[in-house]
Amino acid sequence: MGKHLITIIGPTAIGKTTLAIKIANYFKTEIVSADSRQFYKEMNIGTAKPSTSELNSIKHHLINNKSVNDDYNIYDYEKDALKSIESIFNKNDIAILVGGSGLYINTVLYGLDEMPGISTEVRNSLYLDLELKGIKKLQEKLKLLDPSSYRSIDINNPRRLIRALEVSISTGKSYSSFLKKKKKKRDFNIIVLGMNQERLDLYKKINTRVDNMVESGLINEVKELYTLKGLNTLNTIGYSEVFNYIEDKYSLDECINEIKKNTRRYAKRQLTWFKSIDRVEWITPDYTFEKVIAYIKSLIGN
Numbered sequence: 001m002g003k004h005l006i007t008i009i010g011p012t013a014i015g016k017t018t019l020a021i022k023i024a025n026y027f028k029t030e031i032v033s034a035d036s037r038q039f040y041k042e043m044n045i046g047t048a049k050p051s052t053s054e055l056n057s058i059k060h061h062l063i064n065n066k067s068v069n070d071d072y073n074i075y076d077y078e079k080d081a082l083k084s085i086e087s088i089f090n091k092n093d094i095a096i097l098v099g100g101s102g103l104y105i106n107t108v109l110y111g112l113d114e115m116p117g118i119s120t121e122v123r124n125s126l127y128l129d130l131e132l133k134g135i136k137k138l139q140e141k142l143k144l145l146d147p148s149s150y151r152s153i154d155i156n157n158p159r160r161l162i163r164a165l166e167v168s169i170s171t172g173k174s175y176s177s178f179l180k181k182k183k184k185k186r187d188f189n190i191i192v193l194g195m196n197q198e199r200l201d202l203y204k205k206i207n208t209r210v211d212n213m214v215e216s217g218l219i220n221e222v223k224e225l226y227t228l229k230g231l232n233t234l235n236t237i238g239y240s241e242v243f244n245y246i247e248d249k250y251s252l253d254e255c256i257n258e259i260k261k262n263t264r265r266y267a268k269r270q271l272t273w274f275k276s277i278d279r280v281e282w283i284t285p286d287y288t289f290e291k292v293i294a295y296i297k298s299l300i301g302n
Contacts, residue, residue, distance in 0.1 A: 003093055003094075003187070004190075005108075005188050005190050006096045007105065007109065007191065007192045008195065009192060009194050011196070012048070013206045013263070013267070016099070017050050019289075020096050021054055021058050022289055023293075024058045027092070027096075029092045030088045032060075032061045032088070032096065033099055034081070035063075035098075037101075039077075040066055041065075042068050043234075046222065048209065048213070062081060068228060078107045078108065081107070094300070105277070109192075110184060118167065122166050122169055130158055135156070138162065146164060146165075149176045151269060152176060152276075153273075155269075156235075156262060189300075190279075192278075192280045194281065196282055202267060206260060210263060213238065219252075223242075226243065237266055238263070244258075
């Protein structure tokens with residue numbers, strides 16, 4: 001039968017966690033997170049972490065395992081994710097990977113290529129541009145130099161934006177070309193389920209989720225992190241906008257609308273990235289759970 005990694009991808013707010021838990025319950029297995037913000041124990045509401053009851057119902061790996069003060073990169077994540085998957089395979093033939101961070105999903109499925117060395121001069125000059133000219137200028141620069149990365153990465157995350165730019169400037173090649181040059185052969189089978197639906201229905205879900213986050217205490221969560229606002233980890237959707245509200249740059253309504261708008265844009269970029277993943281079985285809301293299980297069983301020979 002072999003070992004099988006069932007991977008669930010899709011844009012934010014579409015229902016990946018719910019499906020992952022149902023599948024994990026069915027196969028009596030565990031879940032590994034591929035969400036680049038859910039590692040951090042201080043960031044709960046704004047990262048749409050699974051609820052306490054969801055986390056208690058199925059063992060989740062790589063959620064709440066880091067502090068925002070920790071230095072954690074994609075290479076660390078690859079090691080941790082593979083170790084978690086191996087620990088699940090010691091008990092079960094099936095493990096589940098779920099998340100919306102395309103780069104993290106790719107890393108587990110296909111591995112990472114070694115990134116080129118970057119000169120400190122290039123990096124410093126980009127951080128100086130960020131400080132003096134603002135993030136928009138850097139986004140425009142990436143759009144010009146490396147349109148494929150501009151469309152697929154989280155361009156509101158300064159660290160990722162600068163990483164893509166420094167690779168592009170230093171090598172003359174796109175950042176994304178280093179992510180998918182050679183796929184590593186994993187010693188497990190990969191089954192990928194992609195969740196998608198009509199754009200307007202997805203946007204309604206996103207707007208509702210943001211409203212629920214605000215009702216659940218997002219503003220207070222971000223206020224408690226305000227002294228750490230300089231950390232790159234907190235330069236992210238749902239946190240940046242509330243920092244602006246705290247500093248009176250936005251009214252509360254403007255803040256909420258900005259979170260919704262930026263989340264909708266992020267969802268579009270997620271879908272662009274996921275289209276580059278091989279052999280995805282795309283699932284729409286009319287797909288029944290029984291149909292999902294039948295599809296999985298047809299591939300695992302069970």
